[in-house]
Amino acid sequence: MRVLERYEQELGAKNVVLERALLGMDKIRLKDKIDPQNISKVIKRVSTGIPGFDELVEGGIPEGFVVVITGPPGTGKTTFSMQFLLEGMKNNEKCIFFSFEEKVEQLIKQSIRYGWDVGDYLDKGYLEIFGFTMLSLEEITEIIEVFKPKRIVFDSLNLFSSHEKFRHSSEWRNILKIIKEKKIICFTITEKKHGIEINEFDDFDFMGDGIFFFDKKLKQELDQYKTYFVEIQKMRLTEINEMPHQFFFSKSGLRLRNASNLAKRLANSP
Numbered sequence: 124m125r126v127l128e129r130y131e132q133e134l135g136a137k138n139v140v141l142e143r144a145l146l147g148m149d150k151i152r153l154k155d156k157i158d159p160q161n162i163s164k165v166i167k168r169v170s171t172g173i174p175g176f177d178e179l180v181e182g183g184i185p186e187g188f189v190v191v192i193t194g195p196p197g198t199g200k201t202t203f204s205m206q207f208l209l210e211g212m213k214n215n216e217k218c219i220f221f222s223f224e225e226k227v228e229q230l231i232k233q234s235i236r237y238g239w240d241v242g243d244y245l246d247k248g249y250l251e252i253f254g255f256t257m258l259s260l261e262e263i264t265e266i267i268e269v270f271k272p273k274r275i276v277f278d279s280l281n282l283f284s285s286h287e288k289f290r291h292s293s294e295w296r297n298i299l300k301i302i303k304e305k306k307i308i309c310f311t312i313t314e315k316k317h318g319i320e321i322n323e324f325d326d327f328d329f330m331g332d333g334i335f336f337f338d339k340k341l342k343q344e345l346d347q348y349k350t351y352f353v354e355i356q357k358m359r360l361t362e363i364n365e366m367p368h369q370f371f372f373s374k375s376g377l378r379l380r381n382a383s384n385l386a387k388r389l390a391n392s393p
C-alpha cells in the first residue's frame with residue numbers, strides 16, 4: 124500500500140499508477156512472445172516434397188511465404204515447383220498452377236513421366252492448372268479467393284508482367300496480401316538470362332521472402348554432362364548456407380544429391 128501511495132505522489136492520480144503497472148505487464152508479455160523458443164513454435168513450415176531439400180531450410184517453407192524460383196532456362200524450375208504442389212496434394216491441400224509458359228497437356232505429360240498422378244488430383248478437385256493463360260490480375264485474385272488454395276505456382280512472372288509494371292501494380296500487392304493473410308505458400312518462377320556467377324538482382328527478387336537460384340554447369344572441363352544445382356540465396360526467418368546444392372532428375376522427380384546423408388548429418392549435428 125505504501126508503495127502505491129509513493130507512486131501516487133510521484134505520478135499523480137491512482138489510475139495513472141495502475142496504467143503504468145499494466146504497461147509494464149504488457150511489456151513482460153511481449154517479451155514472452157518474442158522468446159526465440161516460442162518463435163520456432165509459431166512459425167509453421169511446410170514440406171517442399173523434394174527429397175533432401177527441407178533439411179536445408181530448417182524443415183520447410185514458412186506459411187505465407189513467397190519464394191522466387193529463378194535461374195536460366197532448362198534448369199529444373201518448373202519441375203521443382205510442380206513437385207512442391209504434388210506434396211501439397213498428397214496432404215489434401217488445394218493447389219493452383221498458373222502457367223504462362225506451357226500448355227496444360229504438356230505439364231500433365233511431364234508430370235506423368237515422373238509417375239505423379241496429377242490427373243487424379245485434378246478430378247478430385249485438389250489441383251487447378253491454368254495453362255497459357257491470359258488472365259488479368261483481378262481474375263487471378265478472384266480465382267484464389269474462390270478456390271482457396273494452400274499452395275500456388277506462377278510460371279513465369281516475366282511472361283506475365285514486366286518488372287516495371289509489376290512493381291507499380293496495386294493488384295499484385297493485393298495478391299501478396301492475400302497470400303500472407305491466408306497463409307498460402309507461393310512459388311513465383313522468374314527467368315534469368317545469366318547464370319549464378321553474375322550477382323544481379325531484379326525487382327522480382329526483392330519481393331521474395333526467399334530466393335532459390337537454379338543453374339547447371341560442367342563441374343570439370345572434361346565432364347560429359349552438366350550438373351544441376353540450386354542455391355538458397357535468401358530465406359527470411361531461416362538459417363541457410365549459401366552453398367550450391369547438387370540435385371538430379373530421378374525417375375520419380377527431383378532429388379538432392381546425397382539427400383539421405385545430408386539428413387543424417389544434420390540430425391547428428393548439435
Ligand SMILES: Nc1ncnc2c1ncn2[C@@H]1O[C@H](COP(=O)(O)OP(=O)(O)O)[C@@H](O)[C@H]1O
Pocket residue numbers: 195196197198199200201202203337372373
Ligand atoms: N529425366 C529428365 N526428365 C525431364 N527433364 C530432364 C531430365 N533430365 C534433365 N532434364 C532437363 O530438365 C529440363 C526441364 O526442366 P524444367 O523444370 O522444365 O526447367 P525450367 O523450368 O528451369 O526451364 C529440360 O531442359 C530437360 O532437358
Ligand SMILES: [Mg+2]
Pocket residue numbers: 197200201202224278
Ligand atoms: Mg520452366
